[in-house]
Amino acid sequence: MINENAFIVFEGIDGSGKSTQIKMLAAALSEQGMSVEVTAEPSNGDIGKLLRSYLKKEKVTDNRAIAPLFAADRIDHITAKGGILDLLNRKNTVLCDRYYLSSYAYQAIDCDMDWVIELNREAQRLAKPDLHIFLDLPCEISMERVKNRGETELFEQLDRQKKIRENFFILFEKLKDEENIFIVDATKSPEEIAQEIRNKVLCTE
Secondary structure, eight states: OOOTTOEEEEEESTTSSHHHHHHHHHHHHHHTTOOEEEEESSOSSHHHHHHHHHHTTSSOOOGGGHHHHHHHHHHHHHHSTTSHHHHHHTTOEEEEEOOHHHHHHHHTTTSOHHHHHHHTHHHHHHOOOSEEEEEEOOHHHHHHHHHHHOSOOTTOSHHHHHHHHHHHHHHHHHTTTTSOEEEEETTSOHHHHHHHHHHHHHTOO
16 A cells, blocks of 8 residues: 555646546545645646646747746745645645656657756656556547647647657656656546556555
8 A cells, every 4th residue: 555645646648537537546545544635737836827828828938948947837836835745744645637757748849858857857856756647548539538628728739649648658668767657548437547546556456
């Protein structure tokens, strides 16, 4: 069983079902008596709000300028009052919707991947996840879900999502010796996916 005050991150391309699975895992862990907090990136801090304006295309900048902003928002998210370290120090299990693997995969479309990794080295040092859960979904399905949601964001085009998914798998091989990554088939029903995640997190397999 995973220790209390663990840090668990959910990753995936857009429309992969992260929000649903985070809610389901939070409920399952709460039933086990754990204190659970849910957070997300971009954060709700000032830098995160600026990032959201670029992702929603309300503001425009060179995509290469976005990578350092994500890294800065992540440090703020980790160290701020009520941020990741604060939550962990108060013995919470923290579930986060996206973290530095997303930066590596998404920003590597427009930037050198190793450069993005180095930008986030301090975040990795400060708050390295105990587990990354990657919800793997074909890009065509993910984009159909995004389309049904309405307005699309900066990275939500099929060709970009295909490259992002490819980048994730490059990362999994590259980081296999330093990150704990669990890949889940997200084409299954939400209940089946949730059970697989619970089995992994609670070590009931």
